[in-house]
Amino acid sequence: GENVEQHPSTLSVQEGDSAVIKCTYSDSASNYFPWYKQELGKGPQLIIDIRSNVGEKKDQRIAVTLNKTAKHFSLHITETQPEDSAVYFCAASRRGNQFYFGTGTSLTVIP
Amino acid sequence: DTEVTQTPKHLVMGMTNKKSLKCEQHMGHRAMYWYKQKAKKPPELMFVYSYEKLSINESVPSRFSPECPNSSLLNLHLHALQPEDSALYLCASSQVNRGREQFFGPGTRLTVL
Numbered sequence: 001g002e003n004v005e006q007h008p009s010t011l012s013v014q015e016g017d018s019a020v021i022k023c024t025y026s027d028s029a030s031n032y033f034p035w036y037k038q039e040l041g042k043g044p045q046l047i048i049d050i051r052s053n054v055g056e057k058k059d060q061r062i063a064v065t066l067n068k069t070a071k072h073f074s075l076h077i078t079e080t081q082p083e084d085s086a087v088y089f090c091a092a093s094r095r096g097n098q099f100y101f102g103t104g105t106s107l108t109v110i111p
Numbered sequence: 112d113t114e115v116t117q118t119p120k121h122l123v124m125g126m127t128n129k130k131s132l133k134c135e136q137h138m139g140h141r142a143m144y145w146y147k148q149k150a151k152k153p154p155e156l157m158f159v160y161s162y163e164k165l166s167i168n169e170s171v172p173s174r175f176s177p178e179c180p181n182s183s184l185l186n187l188h189l190h191a192l193q194p195e196d197s198a199l200y201l202c203a204s205s206q207v208n209r210g211r212e213q214f215f216g217p218g219t220r221l222t223v224l
Contacts, residue, residue: 034212043115043201043215044154089153097142097205098167099213101153 002027004092006102013080014110021105023090024072030094033073035064038087038104047088048075080109115216117202123222126192132219134185134202143185144213145177146201154201154215160185161207192223 003026013019023033031052036044050057050064050073057064061080066073077084090102115136124130134143142161146154159167160179174196176188185202199220203213 032211036215041217043203043217045215046212049212087151097144097159097161097207097211097213098156104151104153106151 002030002092002094002100004090004100004102006090006105008105009103010106010108012108012110015080015082017080019075019077019080019084019107019109021075021088021090021107022072023074023092023102024070025092025100026071027092027094028068028071030092030100032093033064033066034091034093034099035075036089036091038089040086044089077107080107082109082111085109115202115204115214117200117216117219119219120217121220121222123224124189124192125224126194128192129188129190131189132187132200132202132221134187134204134216135183136204136214136216137183138204138214139182140204140206140214141182142205142207142211143179144201144203144205145175145185145187146203146215148199148201148218158187189221192221194223197221197223 006023034049037047038044063076088105091099118133145157148154157171158177163179178186199218201218202216205211205213
């Protein structure tokens with residue numbers, strides 16, 4: 001089955017710096033890659049997603065890049081703010097509606 | 112309305128109790144999901160309903176019984192749970208087509224004593 005690895009598991013950055021989280025997947029049939037942000041006590045919220053026919057997507061301070069050949073995709077957050085502190089999950093979808101989640105990255109932005 | 116609602120927010124139950132978790136969405140989504148999430152872990156898929164029919168059961172113990180009464184509602188019936196079943200239970204919904212955003216509810220924090 002699909003296997004999604006996510007690194008790092010924890011990440012601390014100074015406010016204003018950039019943060020990068022990387023995920024790799026195993027199944028070349030995966031074609032949809034969402035990123036979710038989960039704040040304490042809340043459900044995951046989609047922050048950005050990318051499909052396999054696109055190499056990069058940007059939404060204000062957040063961007064995602066996809067390398068299909070290498071089977072990896074990354075989340076980039078620029079000009080980080082304290083409210084970006086949360087746990088971030090990547091996921092890959094290869095069949096039906098089933099998501100395979102990465103193990104999560106706990107991001108702390110230090111004011 | 113892009114919201115998935117879940118009730119109750121918190122639930123404490125004994126191992127002999129029967130309780131139900133409820134989930135509701137009004138986005139017209141025909142796929143609905145139950146996930147279990149332990150602390151500091153990603154959500155684990157339990158069940159998927161597609162067009163109100165159970166399409167995926169990830170080998171979940173029978174003490175968890177899902178139900179989809181209509182396209183807007185999803186229930187999870189709980190009976191004879193174990194303390195290790197304590198977790199955050201998340202409901203999500205999406206369009207049925209492959210590769211679609213899943214919208215998550217806030218979850219029900221379940222504690223089994």
